[in-house]
Amino acid sequence: xxxxxxxxxxxxxxxxxxxxxxxxxxxxxxxxxxxxxxxxxxxxxxxxxxxxxxxxxxxxxxxxxxxxxxxxxxxxxxxxxxxxxxxxxxxxxxxxxxxxxxxxxxxxxxxxxxxxxxxxxxxxxxxxxxxxxxxxxxxxxxxxxxxxxxxxxxxxxxxxxxxxxxxxxxxxxxxxxxxxxxxxxxxxxxxxxxxxxxxxxxxxxxxxxxxxxxxxxxxxxxxxxxxxxxxxxxxxxxxxxxxxxxxxxxxxxxxxxxxxxxxxxxxxxxxxxxxxxxxxxxxxxxxxxxxxxxxxxxxxxxxxxxxxxxxxxxxxxxxxxxxxxxxxxxxxxxxxxxxxxxxxxxxxxxxxxxxxxxxxxxxxxxxxxxxxxxxxxxxxxxxxxxxxxxxxxxxxxxxxxxxxxxxxxxxxxxxxxxxxxxxxxxxxxxxxxxxxxxxxxxxxxxxxxxxxxxxxxxxxxxxxxxxxxxxxxxxx
Numbered sequence: 407x408x409x410x411x412x413x414x415x416x417x418x419x420x421x422x423x424x425x426x427x428x429x430x431x432x433x434x435x436x437x438x439x440x441x442x443x444x445x446x447x448x449x450x451x452x453x454x455x456x457x458x459x460x461x462x463x464x465x466x467x468x469x470x471x472x473x474x475x476x477x478x479x480x481x482x483x484x485x486x487x488x489x490x491x492x493x494x495x496x497x498x499x500x501x502x503x504x505x506x507x508x509x510x511x512x513x514x515x516x517x518x519x520x521x522x523x524x525x526x527x528x529x530x531x532x533x534x535x536x537x538x539x540x541x542x543x544x545x546x547x548x549x550x551x552x553x554x555x556x557x558x559x560x561x562x563x564x565x566x567x568x569x570x571x572x573x574x575x576x577x578x579x580x581x582x583x584x585x586x587x588x589x590x591x592x593x594x595x596x597x598x599x600x601x602x603x604x605x606x607x608x609x610x611x612x613x614x615x616x617x618x619x620x621x622x623x624x625x626x627x628x629x630x631x632x633x634x635x636x637x638x639x640x641x642x643x644x645x646x647x648x649x650x651x652x653x654x655x656x657x658x659x660x661x662x663x664x665x666x667x668x669x670x671x672x673x674x675x676x677x678x679x680x681x682x683x684x685x686x687x688x689x690x691x692x693x694x695x696x697x698x699x700x701x702x703x704x705x706x707x708x709x710x711x712x713x714x715x716x717x718x719x720x721x722x723x724x725x726x727x728x729x730x731x732x733x734x735x736x737x738x739x740x741x742x743x744x745x746x747x748x749x750x751x752x753x754x755x756x757x758x759x760x761x762x763x764x765x766x767x768x769x770x771x772x773x774x775x776x777x778x779x780x781x782x783x784x785x786x787x788x789x790x791x792x793x794x795x796x797x798x799x800x801x802x803x804x805x806x807x808x809x810x811x812x813x814x815x816x817x818x819x820x821x822x823x824x825x826x827x828x829x830x831x832x833x834x835x836x837x838x839x840x841x842x843x844x845x846x847x848x849x850x851x852x853x854x855x856x857x858x859x860x861x862x863x864x865x866x867x868x869x870x871x872x873x874x875x876x877x878x879x880x881x882x
Contacts, residue, residue, distance in 0.1 A: 427544070427545025427548045427549055427707060427711075428544050428545055428546075428549075428707055428710045428711050428714065429545070429549055429703075429704070429706045429707020429708070429709075429710040429711065430703055430706055430707065432552070432556075432699075432700045432703040432704060434696060434700075435696075435699070435771065435774065435775070437775065437778055439682045439683055439686060439778070439782075440682050440782070441681065441682070442681060442682070443679060443681075443682065443785060443786060443789060444786060461688065461859060461862055461863065461864030461865070462864070462865070462866065462867045463865075464859040464864040464865065465477050465573060465577055465859075467674065468577075468671035468852075469671060469672075470580075470668070470671050472580070472663065472664070472668065473576075473577060473580050473671075476576050476580060476649065476653065476660075476663075477573055477576050477577065479653050480572055480573070480576045480652050480653045480654075481569065481572070481573070483653055483654035483655070484572050484652055484653065484654050485654050486568055486572065487565075487568055487569060487572055488654075490561075490564060490565040490568040490569075491565060493561050493564070493565070494558075494561045494562055494564075494565050496561075497554075497557050497558040497560075497561035497562075498558055498561075500554050500557065500558070501551075501554040501555055501557070501558045503554070504547075504550045504551045504553070504554035505551055505554075507540075507542075507547040507550065507551075508542065508547060508551075509539075510537050510538060510539035510719075511537065511538050511539070512535065512536070512537045513535070513536045513537075514533075514534070514535050514536075515533070515534050515536070516532070516533045516534075517532050517533075519532075534722055534723065535722065535723045536720070536721070536722045537720065537721050537722070538718060538719065538720045539718075539719045539720075540716060540717065540718050540719070541717055541719070543714070543715075543716070543717060544710075544711040544714040545707060545711055546707070546708050546711030546712065548707075549704045549705065549706075549707030549708045549711065550704070550705075550708050552700075552701075552704035552707075553701045553702075553704035553705045553708065554701075556697045556698070556700035556701035556704060557697070557698075557701045559693075559697040559700075560693075560694045560695075560697035560698045560701060561694075563690040563691070563693040563694035563697060564690070564691075564694045565690075566690035566865075566866040567689075567690040567691040567694055569690075569865055569866050570689075570690060570691075570860060570863060570864065570865040570866055571860070572652065572865075573860075573864075573865040574856055574857070574859070574860035574865065575652055576649065576652050576653075577856045578853055578856055578857075579645050579648045579649045579652065580645075580649060581670065581849050581852050581853050581856065582641075582645045582849065582853075583642055583645035583646055583649065583664055584667070584668060584669075584670055584849065585670070585845060585846060585848075585849030586638050586639075586641045586642035586645060587642060587664075587667040587668075588667070588670065588845040588848075588849070589638050589842050589845045589846065590635055590638040590639060590642065591667060592838070592841045592842055592845055593631055593634050593635045593638060593838065593842070594635060596631055596834070596837060596838045596841070597628060597631045597632055597635065599813075599834065599837075600624070600627055600628040600631055600834055601628055603624055603628075603817060603830065603834065604621070604624040604625055604628055606817075606820075606821060607620050607621050607624045607827065608621055615823065616827065620827040623827065623828075623831055624827070624831070627831055627834060627835065631838060634838075646658070646660050646661055646664055649664075670848055670849055670852050671852055673792075673796065673851050673852060673855050674855075677792075677855070677858060679785065679789070679858070679862060680862075682782055682785070684862075685781055685782070685785055685861075685862055685863060686778060686781060688862060688863030688864070689777075689781045689862075689863035690863060690866060691777055691781070692774075692777045692778055692781050692863075694777075695770075695773050695774040695776075695777035695778075696774050696777075698770050698773070698774070699767070699770040699771055699773075699774045701770075702763070702766050702767040702769075702770040703767050703770075705763050705766070705767075706760065706763045706764055706767055708763075709756070709759045709760045709762075709763045710760055712756055712759070713749070713756045713757070713760070714748075715746055715747060715748035716746075716747045716748070717744060717745070717746055717747070718744070718745045718747060719742070719743070719744050719745075720741075720742075720743045720744075720745070721740070721741060721742040721743070722740065722741050723739070723740050781861070781863075784857075784860075784861035785858070785861040785862060787857075787861070788854060788857045788858035788860075788861045789858065791850075791854040791857065791858075792851070792854040792855055792858055795847060795850045795851040795853075795854045796851050798847045798850075798851075799844065799847040799848050799850075799851050802840060802843055802844040802847050803844055805840050805844075806837070806840045806841050806844045809833065809836045809837045809840045809841075810837055810841075812833045812836070812837075813830075813833040813834055813836070813837045816829050816830045816832075816833040816834075817830055
């Protein structure tokens with residue numbers, strides 16, 4: 407009967423521990439979010455609802471096989487991504503460790519002692535099983551599990567945030583490398599034209615139709631362009647090296663891959679950006695901040711539960727015999743004890759710990775609100791940049807065409823002796839400057855599109871919150 411009463415008491419304590427949990431229950435903050443983007447119309451971006459999966463592999467929309475290959479290699483080998491994966495495994499293990507507190511600790515021991523009373527020497531064998539368990543009466547363990555689960559979900563979201571940033575960085579550095587190649591090609595083309603102009607002036611000088619000043623001016627103009635080519639090659643090499651590091655490879659390992667120049671991808675006429683609420687659900691950094699807030703809220707409950715009494719139940723079963731074979735024939739000695747532990751005076755330490763954790767929770771709330779505002783700002787900025795970079799590229803394309811026509815006319819009129827060389831010099835410099843700016847603007851337009859995809863949270867497969875939670879609980 408005593409064993410039945412003890413079991414009944416244990417069951418009652420277990421049920422009580424499963425129902426009670428002190429501290430605040432987490433409720434996700436309801437933040438005010440705009441219903442539409444302010445700059446969507448300027449960038450001709452569509453605000454129609456979109457599927458979350460539309461952004462999962464946005465780089466494929468650029469139709470660049472080299473970029474797709476680089477992104478896939480980076481996702482497989484990047485060091486920052488591997489570090490984030492290790493942190494996720496750590497969080498998963500900590501979730502399992504927190505859950506282990508629900509269960510009792512059971513141990514076994516065996517010993518042998520030699521007894522000598524002066525007349526006889528005997529060996530006494532003993533075996534015992536011990537168990538201890540602290541029922542979660544006030545929910546401290548439950549809150550710890552909640553915090554560990556939220557930490558796990560925050561680590562998973564942080565992993566995806568790292569992936570989003572990685573994909574964008576690979577694409578941005580790839581576009582920068584292609585832009586340097588385009589600008590180098592422009593400079594080399596202008597260098598060839600300027601060399602032809604210099605040769606023309608040298609012939610005219612030999613015929614007495616041009617001065618030595620014009621020859622030196624033309625030569626200086628050509629050498630300045632040659633110097634610009636070397637600077638562009640340096641920038642190209644640095645972009646290649648950054649790409650290699652993002653792929654977890656040694657600098658210079660991608661030179662052969664990127665040796666052949668390729669055109670910049672075309673920017674689509676419209677980009678479906680959805681509504682701000684879509685972005686907040688898509689952005690993994692926002693989710694990580696929200697899950698961190700949930701974890702810190704649960705830890706307030708952990709600190710609060712520490713102020714309440716704790717009950718530790720312990721029991722043991724022991725056997726003793728003069729031989730190993732006789733252990734099973736002996737009557738077992740059993741014991742069951744309950745210890746009530748309570749803090750009467752601690753100088754306010756427990757209360758201060760609750761205050762500290764409440765401040766940490768408030769900080770997590772501020773960080774979450776800041777993450778939401780940052781996400782909204784980045785999208786608005788990207789929409790503005792995409793719109794303006796497109797308009798700038800269009801204007802520069804028109805200017806470049808006019809500059810090339812002006813330079814051609816100037817060389818023809820100079821060859822006919824109708825104008826002086828200064829006009830030719832000015833037009834050639836203008837062509838190089840405008841064409842270089844055009845190439846940079848076209849690359850910036852693609853980069854603005856990439857930043858928009860990143861700001862929208864593109865680059866990872868979004869799962870529903872319930873699906874993520876179920877997956878993590880199954881792996882815990």
